[in-house]
Amino acid sequence: MAKIPKRLAPKKYIENKDSETPEREGTKGFNRRDFLKTAAVVGGSALIGSYATASASKDLSGWPDRYGCLTDLTKCVGCRSCEKACNEVNNLPKPETSFDDGSVFKEKRRPTAKAYTVVNRYKNPKDEGTPIYRKVQCNHCNEPACASACPIHAYTKTKEGAVLYDPEKCFGCRYCMIACPFYVPAYDYESALEPKIVKCVMCYDRIKTGGIPACAEACPAGTITFGKRKDLIKLARKKIAETPDRYIDHIYGEHEAGGTSWMYISGVPFEQLDFPTNIPNRPIIEETKGFLGAVPVVFTVWPALFGMCYAALRHRETMEEDKDQNSKKGVEK
Ligand code: SF4
Ligand code: SF4
Numbered sequence: 001m002a003k004i005p006k007r008l009a010p011k012k013y014i015e016n017k018d019s020e021t022p023e024r025e026g027t028k029g030f031n032r033r034d035f036l037k038t039a040a041v042v043g044g045s046a047l048i049g050s051y052a053t054a055s056a057s058k059d060l061s062g063w064p065d066r067y068g069c070l071t072d073l074t075k076c077v078g079c080r081s082c083e084k085a086c087n088e089v090n091n092l093p094k095p096e097t098s099f100d101d102g103s104v105f106k107e108k109r110r111p112t113a114k115a116y117t118v119v120n121r122y123k124n125p126k127d128e129g130t131p132i133y134r135k136v137q138c139n140h141c142n143e144p145a146c147a148s149a150c151p152i153h154a155y156t157k158t159k160e161g162a163v164l165y166d167p168e169k170c171f172g173c174r175y176c177m178i179a180c181p182f183y184v185p186a187y188d189y190e191s192a193l194e195p196k197i198v199k200c201v202m203c204y205d206r207i208k209t210g211g212i213p214a215c216a217e218a219c220p221a222g223t224i225t226f227g228k229r230k231d232l233i234k235l236a237r238k239k240i241a242e243t244p245d246r247y248i249d250h251i252y253g254e255h256e257a258g259g260t261s262w263m264y265i266s267g268v269p270f271e272q273l274d275f276p277t278n279i280p281n282r283p284i285i286e287e288t289k290g291f292l293g294a295v296p297v298v299f300t301v302w303p304a305l306f307g308m309c310y311a312a313l314r315h316r317e318t319m320e321e322d323k324d325q326n327s328k329k330g331v332e333k
């Protein structure tokens with residue numbers, strides 16, 4: 001197994017004065033092409049390790065007024081209107097079965113490249129006739145492990161709370177998939193030469209313009225409340241205090257993995273609904289290096305894959321450059 005490089009100086013998120021969204025120090029203007037060019041000189045696997053560790057930081061504290069969502073699992077009726085709204089707002093391919101088809105509940109699903117959110121059904125230990133439904137999507141961590149693991153900083157934690165990714169930077173290494181404690185980022189296998197990670201972005205364009213996430217808007221049961229994270233925590237505490245028979249005394253996401261922007265309250269223990277409950281109440285960032293190091297594929301198979309991807313992308317870029325030059329010559333004639 002390749003040696004894990006020594007940790008580099010931590011990077012901090014900073015307000016980017018030229019842009020609405022913050023960037024990490026030292027990454028402005030650094031794109032996939034730069035990465036690939038540099039990788040060709042330095043050597044793929046070593047560089048990947050260096051950037052992965054450079055991204056791991058103790059200082060990704062986010063912004064105090066950031067937004068979030070609170071999902072009240074006692075209200076969800078499993079109608080999947082949220083899935084439908086997400087599909088439409090993100091222009092995703094239509095599913096093979098309609099959103100009214102309850103057969104999807106036979107198995108537990110995870111978000112995919114074609115569905116950024118999914119709803120799963122669970123037995124209700126308190127009432128067999130009334131199942132519990134759980135909506136799953138990116139939890140928009142305060143200090144996202146996906147961002148810390150990404151070798152080329154394709155992820156950004158925005159001051160609004162949403163965790164975004166830049167498909168132009170992503171080159172499909174899938175470090176983020178391994179690092180995410182909630183198994184969220186999905187791989188778009190249909191783009192073989194232009195592989196991309198995809199996930200929920202908390203409807204960032206909508207919330208930036210004063211709207212709310214499409215799934216929250218579409219929910220007929222009022223299951224999802226959008227607002228400032230700190231207000232959502234107060235609301236959750238109030239609900240739990242006022243109706244202790246309805247809720248367990250736990251806001252999932254208040255502290256898990258260092259806190260998330262998308263949080264949940266429930267009538268049954270979260271482990272009964274497949275929430276990971278063995279993750280630490282601190283950012284996963286500090287765990288990421290060790291976690292990645294424990295996955296041999298990252299440091300053994302990956303460099304070979306990197307070489308193949310790099311060759312394919314370079315070939316494609318060369319073709320594009322040739323095409324550009326030829327078309328310029330055509331114009332000049
Ligand atoms: S849930 Fe996973 S993909 Fe979403 S921000 Fe957290 S680490 Fe990243
Ligand atoms: S916030 Fe937007 S992208 Fe995320 S699950 Fe809801 S509709 Fe989909």
Ligand code: SF4
Pocket residue numbers: 075076077078079080081082083119133135218219220221222223224
């Ligand atoms: S739209 Fe609301 S009630 Fe329907 S499945 Fe989604 S979260 Fe549950």
